[in-house]
Amino acid sequence: MSEGVAIVGVGAAVPRPLSRDVSYREMIFDAATRAHTDAGVTHHEIDSVVSVCEDLHEGTSITDEYVPDQLGAVLKPVQTIAGDGVQGVATGFMLIRTGIADLVVIESHCKSSNILRHGDVLEMALDPVYDRPLRANPHYIAGMEMRRYLHESGTTEEAVAAVVSKNRAHALDNPVAPFGARIHTDDVLASSPLCEPLRVLEMSPYADGAVVFVLASEERARRCPRPVWIRGIGWISDSPWLAMREWADAVYASLSAQMAYQMAGIASPAEEIGFAEVDDTYAYKELQHLEAAQLAPRGRAGVMTLAGETRRDGRLPVNCSGGSLGMGYCFDASALYRIAEAARQIRGESGRAQVAHATTGLVISWRGVPTQSGGAVVLNAD
Amino acid sequence: MAKPARAVRKMDAPPWLALRGSPLSDDEFHGKVSTTSWIPRLEYGWDAGIAISRFLEGLKAGKILGVRCRVCGRTVTPPRAFCELDFRPMDDWVELADTATINTYSICYVTWDLKPLRKPQIPAVVEIDGTTPRVGFLHLIGGVNGSSVEAIRKQLRVGMPVRAVWKKPHQRAGAITDILYFEPVKRHPER
Numbered sequence: 001m002s003e004g005v006a007i008v009g010v011g012a013a014v015p016r017p018l019s020r021d022v023s024y025r026e027m028i029f030d031a032a033t034r035a036h037t038d039a040g041v042t043h044h045e046i047d048s049v050v051s052v053c054e055d056l057h058e059g060t061s062i063t064d065e066y067v068p069d070q071l072g073a074v075l076k077p078v079q080t081i082a083g084d085g086v087q088g089v090a091t092g093f094m095l096i097r098t099g100i101a102d103l104v105v106i107e108s109h110c111k112s113s114n115i116l117r118h119g120d121v122l123e124m125a126l127d128p129v130y131d132r133p134l135r136a137n138p139h140y141i142a143g144m145e146m147r148r149y150l151h152e153s154g155t156t157e158e159a160v161a162a163v164v165s166k167n168r169a170h171a172l173d174n175p176v177a178p179f180g181a182r183i184h185t186d187d188v189l190a191s192s193p194l195c196e197p198l199r200v201l202e203m204s205p206y207a208d209g210a211v212v213f214v215l216a217s218e219e220r221a222r223r224c225p226r227p228v229w230i231r232g233i234g235w236i237s238d239s240p241w242l243a244m245r246e247w248a249d250a251v252y253a254s255l256s257a258q259m260a261y262q263m264a265g266i267a268s269p270a271e272e273i274g275f276a277e278v279d280d281t282y283a284y285k286e287l288q289h290l291e292a293a294q295l296a297p298r299g300r301a302g303v304m305t306l307a308g309e310t311r312r313d314g315r316l317p318v319n320c321s322g323g324s325l326g327m328g329y330c331f332d333a334s335a336l337y338r339i340a341e342a343a344r345q346i347r348g349e350s351g352r353a354q355v356a357h358a359t360t361g362l363v364i365s366w367r368g369v370p371t372q373s374g375g376a377v378v379l380n381a382d
Numbered sequence: 383m384a385k386p387a388r389a390v391r392k393m394d395a396p397p398w399l400a401l402r403g404s405p406l407s408d409d410e411f412h413g414k415v416s417t418t419s420w421i422p423r424l425e426y427g428w429d430a431g432i433a434i435s436r437f438l439e440g441l442k443a444g445k446i447l448g449v450r451c452r453v454c455g456r457t458v459t460p461p462r463a464f465c466e467l468d469f470r471p472m473d474d475w476v477e478l479a480d481t482a483t484i485n486t487y488s489i490c491y492v493t494w495d496l497k498p499l500r501k502p503q504i505p506a507v508v509e510i511d512g513t514t515p516r517v518g519f520l521h522l523i524g525g526v527n528g529s530s531v532e533a534i535r536k537q538l539r540v541g542m543p544v545r546a547v548w549k550k551p552h553q554r555a556g557a558i559t560d561i562l563y564f565e566p567v568k569r570h571p572e573r
Contacts, residue, residue: 023431026463033469043469059426069466116425129418 002217005096006227007379009039009214010340014176015207015328017113024058024111027210028070032107035212036072039103039224043072046214047101051080052088052108052332056121059114071105071212084367085211085335086256086375087235092215102217109210110330118206125370131242139203141242141369143195146284148247150197155287157197159302161188163283164201166311167319171326173312173352174341179205179326188283202283207328211336228343231360231378232266234259238372245372250285253292253364256376260362261294264378269294269362275345275355276316277338278364279374280323289364290318293376317355320345335365339377346381433463436475442556444548448513450474456514480546482508482564485518489534501529508544508564521558525565543567 011034013019013027022030036043051067060066064080067073081088085108092104115121119137126132149155165185171177183201191201221227234256238245245251257269266272273295280286287301295316296304304310310318321327321341324334344350345358359381366374430438433449437460440447448459453468457476465472487506491499504523509515524547526537544564554560 020429021432023429023434023463026431026433029464029469036469056424059424059428069462070464072466072469074466111429114426114428116427117423120423120425124420124422124424128420132420133418 002096002099002102002219004218004221004229005093006216006218006221006224006229007213007339007343008216008221008224008227009035009037009041009212010343011035011038011212012176012337012340013109013208013210014178015209015330015337016178017205017207017328019111019113019208024109024114024210025066025070027111027208028107028109028212031109031210031212032071032105035105035214038226039214039216041103041214041224046072046076046103046105048077048092048095048103049073049079049105050088050091050095050107051078052083052085052106052336053080054082054332056124057110057112057115057331067107071107073105077101083332084235084365084373084375085332085339086233086363086365086377087373088332089213089215089230089336089339089377090233090235090375092213093230093233096215096217102220104215106213106215106336107210108330108333108336110333111208112206112329112331113208122369127240127242131370137195138369139198140195142203142282142284143198145247145288146198146282149249149284149288152248153287153291153299153302155284155299155302156306157189158185159287159306160202160284161185161199162302162305163280163286164188164325166305167280167283167286167323167325170312170320170353171322174320174322174326175351177322177327178207179328180322198282198284204281204324204329207330209328209330209333209337211333211340213336213339226347228346228379228381231380232260232262232264233375233377234263235375236373240370240372242370250288250292250366250374252372252374253289253366253376254294256374257293257362257364260376260378266378270296270316272360273316273362273378274360275320275342275358276318276362276364277321277323277342277345278318278362279334279338279366280319280325281329281334281366281368283325285366286318286323289366290316293362293364295362312353312355320350320353320355329368332367335363335375338363338365339379342377342379346379431463433461433472437461438556438558440477441558441560442554444551444554444560446478446480446510446546448476448478448510450476456517457512458517459510459513459519476512478510478512480510480548480561481567482510482519482544482546484523484538484540484542484544485509485516486540487523487538489531502534504534504538506564521561522563523565524563537566
């Protein structure tokens with residue numbers, strides 16, 4: 001049994017709005033090859049493989065069966081997690097902690113450009129009896145969450161717009177982030193209301209992508225060149241009753257973070273966490289998640305953002321990769337992009353996006369509307 | 383609404399056996415229990431990718447293309463961009479014959495959406511000449527006479543040589559259906 005679990009290999013496709021030139025298999029093969037090379041392992045050495053994907057996103061029933069080839073997993077133990085990316089990493093983590101495997105590959109991908117009517121897929125996620133017959137666009141759920149969050153926390157719309165401005169500026173310094181831009185908060189506030197108070201520029205644009213990790217047991221990781229340790233991991237699902245949720249708070253994120261902090265032995269998150277990559281599928285989510293993870297007091301995440309404290313050169317750098325607003329939203333693979341970017345920070349490989357003292361980082365993920373599921377990962381160098 | 387199951391009992395295709403018991407009807411469901419219905423509208427446009435795109439272009443030109451792995455030496459079709467066993471790019475392209483050997487087949491008296499068929503469909507795995515043994519290619523067998531199991535069994539067997547029957551060039555669309563089916567090779571193949 002291994003006490004420690006590390007990410008020893010990271011491979012990611014450059015996210016982009018369209019990827020007409022490659023199939024999802026070819027995109028994943030490319031990412032897997034990079035991850036294997038990064039870890040210094042061959043596919044023969046991999047003990048077990050976990051893929052995070054969902055049938056309706058793939059357009060294939062029993063899509064699990066299409067996993068092995070592109071991950072070098074033919075005739076190996078393979079399983080699919082139809083959930084958040086962190087749930088996939090947690091599965092690999094457990095395979096190693098239980099001693100079943102020493103080297104585990106985790107994969108998630110997104111070919112959102114191949115889903116011609118994503119609105120219909122999203123609608124299928126709503127309860128068919130109570131919620132779907134109203135025929136409202138599911139992004140309204142984010143609009144309602146944002147309103148209640150602003151109402152209870154006293155956060156301003158300017159603060160939410162500042163998240164967009166910051167993350168898209170961060171993306172300019174990340175060569176693999178396709179949505180880098182200098183956008184003033186006034187431009188964000190002037191963009192069209194989609195499900196008001198949510199505006200068009202406050203939503204992450206969809207992107208295609210694939211991320212592959214190689215996870216290793218403590219002993220195996222010591223033989224790999226650049227391990228990044230998973231010190232704590234947590235994942236939580238709330239009740240699905242849409243109308244009954246805590247509209248102001250991301251309870252799943254609070255409890256996920258508590259679970260991960262406890263495992264990592266972190267008592268004062270605001271002092272011990274050096275930087276964060278948190279879900280920003282909708283801009284207000286970054287603020288809600290920072291408060292849920294105790295990195296900002298209630299109602300202060302927006303103030304901190306307006307004061308520039310969450311910029312790369314600030315006190316708590318957040319989403320220096322650009323987040324989903326700057327890199328694109330890749331469904332359940334978004335969580336793996338956040339983890340990949342955090343791992344690069346800890347290794348000091350982030351180039352112009354590098355944070356000064358990136359020793360301990362936090363990732364918060366969310367499975368998107370209409371879900372109340374998410375996860376948290378604490379990563380560090382040693 | 384779907385036709386009630388009793389319509390099935392009128393069919394006289396060879397494999398049907400009479401159903402026992404009383405089939406449930408729509409009437410028994412409607413009005414007796416509360417239900418809610420939803421017709422999904424799911425639409426996808428899958429990117430075929432590097433290997434399959436070139437394969438489909440080949441079919442349009444009347445050619446079956448394959449790739450060879452430089453590590454294990456297997457030649458496969460449909461081609462793929464990487465060898466799933468050696469995890470290396472597979473980019474040694476070869477043009478294959480359009481003749482093959484039957485690996486296995488099934489005589490199907492029902493369509494993909496469960497409509498009974500009098501003249502059966504014969505899906506088959508064939509091994510295209512020039513590929514490595516046991517590298518299968520999924521398609522249909524055609525050009526056989528009769529519709530009963532007995533008649534078809536007399537004309538087909540595992541290990542039998544077959545040949546692709548193509549659509550006319552102007553009808554081809556760069557799809558697997560550019561090959562209509564594979565038919566048994568006659569002893570004297572001159573036409």
